[in-house]
Amino acid sequence: MRYEAPESLDAAIALLNEESGTARVLAGGTDLIVQIRADMVDPDLVVDIKKIDEMRTISEENGGWRVGAAVTGAEMNEHAAFKAAWPGVCEGTDLIGSTQIQSRATIGGNLCNASPAADSVPAMIAAGVTLTIAGPNGRRELAVEDLNQAPGKTALEKAEIVVSFAFPARGAVASDAYLRLTPRTEMDIAVVGVGVSLELDGDGTCRAARVGLGAVAIKALLVDEAAQALIGTKVDAAAIDAMAAATSAAAKPIDDKRGTKEYRxxxxxxxAKRAAGIALERARQN
Amino acid sequence: MAKYHITAEINGDETEYLCEPEQTLLDVLRDELNYTGTKEGCGSGDCGACTVMMNGRHVCSCLVLGAEANGAKIETVEGMADGDNLHPLQEKFIEHAALQCGICTPGILVASKALLERNPDPTETEVRYWLAGNLCRCTGYDKIIRAVMDAASEMRGN
Amino acid sequence: MSIAEADRPEGKVFKQIGKRIKRPDGVDKVTGRARYGADLNLSGMLHGATLRSPHAHAVLISIDTSKAEAMTGVKAVVTRDDFAEQPDEMAAAGELPVNYMHVVRNVMAREKVLYDGHPVAAVAATSMSIARKALKLIEVKYEVLPHVIEPDEAMKDDAPILDETLFTDGVDPKPTKPSNVSKIVKIKKGDIEAGFEQAEVIVERTYHTKPVHQGYIEPQACVASYSEDGSGELWVTTQGPFMYRSFTARLCGMDVSKLKVTPSEMGGGFGGKNNVYGEPVAMVLSRKSNRPVKMVMNRGEVFRATGPTSGGHMTVKLGATKDGRITAAKADLAFQAGAFPGAPIGPATMTAFACYDLENVLATGYDVISNRPKVAAYRAPGAQVIAFAVESAMDELAKKLEIEPIDLRMQNAAKEGTKAAYGPVFGPIGMEETLQAVKDHPNYNVPLGPNQGRGVASGFWFNIGGETSVTMNLNEDGTVALLVGNPDIGGSRASMSMMAAEELGIEAEDVRVSIADTGSLGFNFLSAGSRTTFAVGKTTINAAREVIKEMKARAAKIWDIPEDAVVWEDGHARPASTNAGDFEPLSIVEIAKKASTTGGPISGHIQTNVTGAGPSLATEAVDVEVDPETGQVKILRVTVAQDAGKAIHPSYVEGQFQGAAVQGIGWALNEEYIYDDKGRLENPNFLDYRIPVASDLPMIDTVIVEVPNPNHPYGVRGIGETSIVPVMAAVNNAIENAIGVRLSDLPMSPPKVLKAIEENS
Structure with a gap:
């Protein structure tokens, strides 16, 4: 195994492109190093992308935010303005492992590890995040929900790297929330995770909503039917119940060691019901 | 196998070492540099026994490659005391009987120090959630939480 | 007046006992100085690694190690061929005796592999990465066999048989067909049928528990060094260096005198470090390579191959009169032993109803082997498993009788003079006192909110004594060196120094306790059975009394008066009365300084088999809140009342209560071994084997009950285990109280709780 820590994106892409064996991007390492130790992957090259400035910054952009893929969970949670704008996304990253893990684990790594149970992903799907991906053939953009295909499998081509995450601008009366269920309070993998983002008109009518659902299918899902159950309503109990029912209906889980199909x-x-309630409360307070 | 030549600051000392690319920072600390105060309980980031400070943040050293530490500032439990003076957390852990077997203690001390540097006046709940990644099988956490709260109080000058 | 009180001078107040001193090994353990199993590195040391079976049950057809042996950096490879056959012979191994024939097969598979993780081969190489790569070059041929995990499946007629030579013991006539049931044991008292006939109310239910792991944070680790002269040294994390010496010497074909075992600091054991695993393997690797070999398990190996406790299938039936007198108590329990016989059915049947004073009792235990790692002791082995069933049944009975659950237990409580079903007549025991302590505790009277429930349960553990050797040396400056043979699991250096200081009339900090290697002290039994503070403490006190006797003799010599004219008080020799003469008292320091001219060094050495352990009882109350939509259970309050006899260092007594309670909470709610359909363990890591984390818990409130044990000079009982016994039932009873439906399977994880709620509504 070779370890490289380039300082530019181009250098990183070139290294990955030139490697004929197995190459892996190393961000926080909290998944990759575990996998190497468990013999699940035996890379010939590891490219550490934490020295690439573009991937390490959080900045405001067009009224929204851009977050580098190598920004850690701790850094997102410590960024007061970003956290105020996207508390649900920060709730998701805050649940990735321990505080030690959050010192290292990155938002890009949590996505690109392609676990259906990744905690930051449902909230980012709900947020409507757009990815910027760079590779040997230049840059492209992709909706966050379209990156992962199956456990451990992404839509990235050889030598492509997720560079950053664009969080869209939205109205003043808007917020989000993420909830997951785990048997323990911390240090656990989501049995189910739900992110809800919504935006209200001045009269309290839901103008826009998105719902992301994790750990109940081969990848985290965008649940459009659940969002539609909220849009145009006053987000009353009936609307939330309909939204919750649509979320359950979208779940296509399996029985495994972490939970049964029926339970999930x-x-x-x-x-979904609880997260919507929290997001609504936050939006109204904004 | 080619090894990497790394220079890092460990507990204030500039330290050079050679490491294999697969070796973790924990492997390097324990096996190459004899900093055996940092413990390995799981090797997968689930127990926190290997917690060290790296560039001002507490991390699981089992999930850092030794090669990644080039130029980094590393602090381990061996560097917590100031000469003859134990860190207040170390004092309070002894005073409150916050350790039984002691294997989780180095990691919990380092993680607690990281907490108090950011939040000098944490609530019990904040301490419990901050330390959720540090498993202890002996104490039931009660005396650990009390020791951290008491150390925080003392460090605030109470 | 108890003997304990009589043993002390009238009106004497303890000066050291009951203080909360700083533990003498505290600084080492907060600074990283303390050396644990994996912390020793020796010159020329190799790294060992183990190849393990991926199959739950298979014939081991062949093992080809030639490619691994040829690899650069590989210095030795071992397989079954490197271990001699062992006879079918039982050996003491703490709370669960073992058979050498099985130990050698568990250390390295022979004819068959019997569980996922069973060792098949091991290598020693110049680096860990080379050792790991070498394992991949070992070619093993298996013939996979059908496997069985659960005891009820393993007991069926058509179950895959693990051992064709095993016939059920305890059945008359002797069976002609091999079975996975290795043994049946019965504990009987009175007439069980007559007892149920007297009953006006009967409850009966079947309960299941899953195997759980001790979950110590420090994996098994050792460094073995075999010398060209045939002697060897072993540095190891263990609860019993002398036991590890016996086992390693036996399996490696060494004389006991040729093997020195040095115990490291131990990062948790809870019964799981009573047995050898990699130690004999490391020794043979060292013998083959002529280099020291370090073997450290990774967490996956710990879960897959070291001692979980049994899962149990149990049926408990209780009968009582309407006024709450229990007339009959019956338990049938089948426990998984794992791959080799030896589930804790003995202690389980003996303790099943030991909390109560009952006329008619029948407990029947089945020791069932199946394709899981061989069970090891875990904190009150067996007692906790059966207590989940019995104490849940007690709660059900209380509800049916409409009697407050503590009152029902009080009405039937075992007390001094009760003849236990397992034989003995109890001396003073603290069952009633612990019940009262919980009932009187403010926690027991806090009003409960919606979805909240309160549960209570009690537990019993015998405690043990056992072989103990202690040496106390008076140093030339009057300080004291105390050498004991039991590793300090959680403050025993502190408690030993306090007991020694109490006797000698000095300060605990003047007594330095060292943990002996096996070459420095006579045989000591394991640190197990809550024996250390009781047995090593009692022996320490007796060693101190030897030292005092000798110091009095030296004072008598200096003063030229008879020895019996000298008394020892507050660290000084004094004339017994003015009749004896008018001498200035001699301090321990003065006597020590003059020792060379009064007869040479002063020491006390006691070797004995300590008897008189006092059972410790506990009662616990747990409050929970259940989320009715998700089935998640939050622990709100925990109150532990346990009889310590006498608390030497109260902080470490409380710590044992708290730690045991939290282990029980993990067992109750989340911990379990999960197997896939091929019999492979699916959760061999701390992510999916969910021990409690700090944020799952409240503070754990404790009450130290002190009903002195008359067989210890200060009344000590031993407190390391009982507090885990009641917890799973207390949590179950609290959940029932919250949701109105009783669960009977552990763990009571959110899906199971939610299902129970939905089936009830």
Whole structure:
């Protein structure tokens, strides 16, 4: 195994492109190093992208935000303005492992590890995040929900790197929330995770909503039916119940060591209802 | 196998070492540099026994490559005391009987120090959530939480 | 007046006992100085690694190590061929005796692999990365066999048989067909049928528990060094260096005298470090390579191959009169032993109803082997598993009788003079006192909110004594060196120094306690069975009394008066009365300084098999809040009342109560071994084997009950285990109180709780 820590994106892409064996991008390492140790992957090249400035910054952009893929969970949670704008996304990153893990784990790594249970992903799907991807053939953009294909499998081509995450601008009366269910309070993998983002008109009518759902399918899902159940309503109990039912209906889980199919379907609705309630409360306070 | 030549500051000392690319910072600290105060409980970031400070943040050293530490500032439990004076956390852990077997203690001390540097007056709940990544199987955490709260109080000058 | 009180001078107040001193090993353990199993590095040391079976049950057809042996940096490879056959012979191994024939097969698979993770081969190489790569070059041929995990499956007639030579013991006539049931044991008292006939109310239910792991944070680790002269040294994290010496010497074909075992500091054991695993393997690797070999398990190996406790399938039936007198108590329990016989069915059947004073009792235990790692002791082995069933049944009975659950237990409580079903007549024990302590605790009277519930349960553990050797040396400056043979798991250096200081009339900080290697002290039994503070403490006190006797003799010599004219008070020799003469008292320091001219060094050495351990009882109350939509259970309050006899260092007594309670909470709510359909462990890591984390818990409130043990000079019982026994039932009873439906399977994880709520509504 070779370790490289280039200081430019172009150098990183070139290294990945020139490697004929197995190459992996190293961000926080909190998934990759575990996988190397467990013999799940045996890379010939590891490219550490934490020295690339563009990937390490949080900045305001066009009324929204741009977050570099190598920004850690701790850095996102310590960024007061970003956290105020996207509290649900920060809730998601705050649940990735321990505080030690959050010192290292990056938002890009959490996405590109392609676990259906990744905690930051449902909230980012709900947020409507657009990825910027760079590779040997230049840059392209992709909706966050379109990156992952299956556990461990992304839509990235050889030598492509997710560079940054664009969080869109939105109205003043808007917010988001993320909830997950785990048997323990911390240090656990989501049995179900739900992110809800919504935006209200001045009269309290829901103008826009998105719902992201994790750990109930081969990848985290955008649940459009759930969002539609909120849009145009006053986000009253009936609308939230309809939204919760749509979320449960979208869940396509399996039985595994972390939960049963039946349980996950039920909990998807419970968490959707609760997350929507929190997002609504936050939006109204904005 | 080619090794990497790394220079890092460890507990204030500029330190050079050679490491294999797969070796973690924990492997380097324990096996190459004899800093055995940092413990390995799981090797997968789930127990926190290997917690060290790296550039001002607490990390699981089992999830850092030794090669990544080039130019980094590393602090381990061996560097917590100031000469003859134990750190207030170390004092309070002894005073409150916050350790039984002691294997989790170095990691918990380092993680607690990181907490108090950011939040000198944490609530019990904040301490519990901050330390959720540090497993202790002996104490049930009660006396650990009390020791951290008491150390925080003392460090605030109470 | 108890003997304990009689043993002390009238009106004497303890000066050291009951203080909360700073533990003498505290600084080492907060600075990183303390050396644990994996912390020793020796010159020329190799790194060992183990190849393990990926199959739950298979014939081991062949092992080809030639490619691994040829690899640069590989210095030795071992397989079953490197270990001699062992006879079918039982050996003491703490709370769960073992058979050498099985130990050698568990250390390295022979004819078959019997569980996922069973060692098949091991290598020693110049680096860990080379050792890991070498393992991949070892070619093993298996013939995979059908496997069985759960005890009820393993007991079926058509179950895959693990051992064709195993016939059920305890059945008359002797069976003709091999079975996975290695043994059946019964504990009987009175007439169980007559007892149920007297009953006006009967409850009966079947309960299941899953195997759980001790979950110590420090994995098994050792460094073995075999010398060309045939002697060897072993540095190891262990609860019993002398036991590890016996086992390693036996498996490696060494004389006991040729092997020195040095215990490292131990990063948790809870019964899991009573047995050898990699130690004999490391020794053979060292013998083959002529280099020291370090073997450290990774967490996955710890979960897959070291001692979890048994899962149990149990049916408990209780009968009582309407006024709450229990007339009959019956338990049937089948426990998984893992790959080799030896589930804790003995202690489980003996303790099942030991909290109560009952006329008619029948407890039947089945020791069932299956394709899981061989169980090891875990904190009150067996007692906690059966207590989940019995104490849940007690709660169900209380509800049916409409009697407050503590009152029902009080009405039937075992007390001094009760003849236990397992044989003995109890001396003073603290069952009633712990019940009262919980009932009187403010926590027990806090009003409960919506979705909240309160549960209570009690537990019993015998405690043990055992072989103990202690040496106390008076140093030339009057300080004291105390050498004990039991590793300090959680403050025993402190408690030993306090007991020594109490006797000698000096300060605890003047007594320095060292943990002996096996060459420095006589045999000591394991640190197990809550024996250390009781047995090593009692022996320490007796060693101190030897030292005092000798110091009095030296004073008598200096003063030229008879020895019996000298008394020892507050660290000084004094004339017994003015009749004996008018001498200035001699301090321990003065006597020490003059020792060379009064007869040479002064020491006390005691070797004994300590008897008289006093059972410790506990009662615990748990408050929970259940999320009715998700089934998640939050622990709100925990109150632990346990009888310590006498608390030497109260902080470490509380710490044992708290730690045990939290282990029980993990067991109750989340911990379990999960197997896939091929019998492979699916959760061999701390992410999916969920021990409690700090944010899952409240503070754990404790009450130290002190009903002195008459067989210890200060009344000590030993407190390391009982507090785990009641917890799972207390949590179950609290959940029932919150949701109105009783669960019977552990762990009571959110899906199970939610299902129970939905089925009830």
């Amino acid at each position: 379907i039920k909990i998807a609705g419970v968490l």
